[in-house]
Every structure is written in C-alpha cells, then in structure tokens.
Amino acid sequence: xxxxxxxxxxxxxxxxxxxxxxxxxxxxxxxxxxxxxxxxxxxxxxxxxxxxxxxxxxxxxxxxxxxxxxxxxxxxxxxxxxxxxxxxxxxxxxxxxxxxxxxxxxxxxxxxxxxxxxxxxxxxx
Amino acid sequence: xxxxxxxxxxxxxxxxxxxxxxxxxxxxxxxxxxxxxxxxxxxxxxxxxxxxxxxxxxxxxxxxxxxxxxxxxxxxxxxxxxxxxxxxxxxxxxxxxxxxxxxxxxxxxxxxxxxxxxxxxxxxx
DNA sequence: GTAGCTGGTATCCGATCGGTAACCACGTGC
DNA sequence: GCACGTGGTTACCGATCGGATACCAGCTAC
Numbered sequence: 001x002x003x004x005x006x007x008x009x010x011x012x013x014x015x016x017x018x019x020x021x022x023x024x025x026x027x028x029x030x031x032x033x034x035x036x037x038x039x040x041x042x043x044x045x046x047x048x049x050x051x052x053x054x055x056x057x058x059x060x061x062x063x064x065x066x067x068x069x070x071x072x073x074x075x076x077x078x079x080x081x082x083x084x085x086x087x088x089x090x091x092x093x094x095x096x097x098x099x100x101x102x103x104x105x106x107x108x109x110x111x112x113x114x115x116x117x118x119x120x121x122x123x124x125x
Numbered sequence: 126x127x128x129x130x131x132x133x134x135x136x137x138x139x140x141x142x143x144x145x146x147x148x149x150x151x152x153x154x155x156x157x158x159x160x161x162x163x164x165x166x167x168x169x170x171x172x173x174x175x176x177x178x179x180x181x182x183x184x185x186x187x188x189x190x191x192x193x194x195x196x197x198x199x200x201x202x203x204x205x206x207x208x209x210x211x212x213x214x215x216x217x218x219x220x221x222x223x224x225x226x227x228x229x230x231x232x233x234x235x236x237x238x239x240x241x242x243x244x245x246x247x248x249x250x
Numbered sequence: 251g252t253a254g255c256t257g258g259t260a261t262c263c264g265a266t267c268g269g270t271a272a273c274c275a276c277g278t279g280c
Numbered sequence: 281g282c283a284c285g286t287g288g289t290t291a292c293c294g295a296t297c298g299g300a301t302a303c304c305a306g307c308t309a310c
Contacts, residue, residue, distance in 0.1 A: 012141045012184055013213070018268075020137070034287055045269060046288060059137055060231025071277060072286050081227050088138070088213075088220045095213045102206050106185025143298075159257055170299060171258060196307060197256050 012103075013092050015085070016059075019044060019052040024082060024089070027062065031077035061085065137228070138217050140210070141184075144169060144177040149207060149214070152187065156202035186210065 015021035019041065026032055026040055034053075038044055053076060056062045061082035067073045078086075140146035144166065151157055151165055159178075163169055178201060181187045186207035192198045203211075 012145065012186065012210075014139050016137045035285085045271095047270090047290090048268065050288065051268085058232060058235045059228055060234075061137065072275090072288090074287065081224055081231070084224060085137075085220065088216050091213050091216045095210065099206055099209060103184055106206070107183060109185075110183045160255090170301095172260090172300090173298065175258065176298085197258090197305090199257065 010103075011096060013096070015089065016055060017052055019048060020056055021089070023049075023052055023056065023076075024061070024078065024085065027076060027078045027082070028086065031075040033073070033075050037076065056082070135228075135232075136221060138221070140214065141180060142177055144173060145181055146214070148174075148177055148181065148201075149186070149203065149210065152201060152203045152207070153211065156200040158198070158200050162201065181207070 009018075015024065022041055023037065026037055034049065037049060037053075038046075041049065053062065053064070057064055059081075060079055062076050063079045064074060064076050067075070134143075140149065147166055148162060151162055159174065162174060162178075163171075166174065178187065178189070182189055184206075185204055187201050188204045189199060189201050192200070
C-alpha cells in the first residue's frame with residue numbers, strides 16, 4: 001500500500017510523526033487490528049507502530065477499544081476528532097497532487113548534481 | 126509574533142521543519158530580509174534560519190533575489206508555489222482553531238498527571 | 251585601524267528519532 | 281510440556297535535529 005518511494009517522505013506537509021499520516025489513512029476505511037496495520041505499512045516495526053499509535057491515542061485522534069475476548073484482540077479506529085482531520089488531509093493531498101511536479105522540478109534544479117539525472121525518472125519531461 | 130507557547134509546536138500537522146511554517150507566515154505579507162525574519166521568530170539562530178530558508182528555497186517555495194547593492198542585501202519572498210500553500214495552510218489553521226480544545230483535552234486526560242480519570246474512560250464526554 | 255552591521259558558515263554537542271533485536275504475558279493447539 | 285500467534289515492552293545504537301558558539305567576508309562609519 002505505501003511503498004518506500006511514497007511521496008509522503010518528501011512532502012513538506014506532515015501529520016504527526018513519520019507514520020501517523022499513513023496510519024490515519026489505513027484507518028480511514030474502518031477499524032484495524034495491530035497486526036493488520038503492519039501489513040500496509042510495509043514492515044513497520046512493532047515499536048514504531050506502538051509509538052505512533054500511542055501518540056495518536058494521546059491526542060484523541062484514535063481510540064483503542066480492547067475486547068475482552070479469550071484471545072487478545074485490539075482494534076484501533078479513528079475518533080470523531082481523527083475523522084475530522086480527513087478533510088484537511090484531503091486538501092493537502094490535493095495540493096500535493098497539483099504541485100508535486102513543481103516541487104520535484106525545484107529540487108532537481110537545485111540538486112548539487114545539476115545533471116538531468118536521466119536514471120529512469122520519466123516524470124513530466 | 127510567535128511566542129514559545131505557540132501551538133505550532135504541539136500541532137499534529139506540520140509544514141516542513143520546525144520553523145518553515147512560521148517563516149512562510151512571516152513572508153505572507155511580503156518580502157522580508159534575513160534579519161527581519163529573525164525578529165518575529167524570537168531569536169531563532171542564524172543557522173536554523175539559514176537551514177530552513179535553504180530547504181524552502183530548494184523546494185521552490187521561496188525565492189531569494191540578492192540585490193547587487195553596495196551593502197549586502199537579501200530578501201526572501203514566497204514564490205507562486207509557496208503562495209499556493211497558503212490556502213491549505215489556512216484550512217489547517219481552521220481545523221486547529223476548531224479542534225484545539227479537544228486536542229488539549231485529550232492530552233490532559235492522558236497525561237500522567239491526569240489522575241482524575243481513575244474511573245476508566247469516563248472523562249468529560 | 252577598528253568597530254559595527256549584513257548575511258551568513260563551521261564546529262561542537264546534547265537530545266531526540268527511528269530501527270533492530272530480544273524478551274514478555276496470555277491464550278491456543280498438539 | 282512446547283511451539284506459535286497476538287500485542288506489545290525494553291535495551292541498545294547509530295543517525296539526525298536543533299541550539300550555542302565562534303568565526304568569516306564585504307562594506308560603512310569614525
């Protein structure tokens with residue numbers, strides 16, 4: 001789902017820490033379990049996921065109902081507050097999509113190599 | 126202009142690095158010189174300001190026309206791209222203003238000090 | 251010459267970030 | 281008993297961030 005080349009790393013806009021934005025997007029379609037989250041996040045370590053989830057929970061953006069079932073079962077889902085973030089996030093995504101090329105252009109132009117680095121990058125040129 | 130208590134530090138949404146968002150807001154009203162920027166940014170160090178400005182410049186969000194005057198004179202201003210960020214930023218600010226209280230509430234409730242919540246999740250709903 | 255302003259750069263250093271690996275409690279299945 | 285899966289926690293460790301400090305070049309003013 002999120003590949004390591006995902007623009008999010010390079011984006012000048014970020015939600016929370018490194019993973020928070022992706023986690024929120026993962027939860028957009030409904031509650032997810034701890035181990036379910038680890039899959040789309042491409043082998044995020046348990047520690048990183050826990051850290052991000054705890055931060056989001058602390059900020060009230062997600063809630064963590066723990067079911068009292070025989071087997072341990074925890075689901076994370078967006079709270080009302082978390083859900084309210086989706087609209088601003090969408091705005092940012094729109095901006096990103098519209099201006100991504102300009103951003104890449106600018107970076108390329110100011111890269112120390114200055115070369116046209118034709119290493120397979122067939123973007124808009 | 127930006128006091129150290131400014132919410133921006135605690136915000137779950139960030140533009141660029143620590144200072145980038147504030148710099149953009151400083152440039153919103155027109156070009157500013159290096160030393161002019163240092164004032165509203167409350168004693169940001171020259172290094173930090175340079176770093177942020179270079180990053181913004183690299184991303185094409187600001188431009189840096191250097192005037193060939195006898196005295197050294199450099200002004201920074203938002204590029205078209207940078208200006209296009211203002212609208213998404215406004216959306217985020219609106220979100221922040223609307224939900225800031227909820228966020229603080231959540232943090233307070235989950236702070237180690239917040240012992241008032243010993244009755245489970247029954248805080249002020 | 252020397253001080254001061256401008257717009258920086260270079261160096262050091264402590265704090266934080268983020269990843270790896272090991273471990274843990276609890277319940278299941280064999 | 282033992283391994284296995286779930287949902288983590290802990291210790292460690294290198295990389296990076298960000299602040300403090302010192303320094304620099306170019307120009308002006310005295």
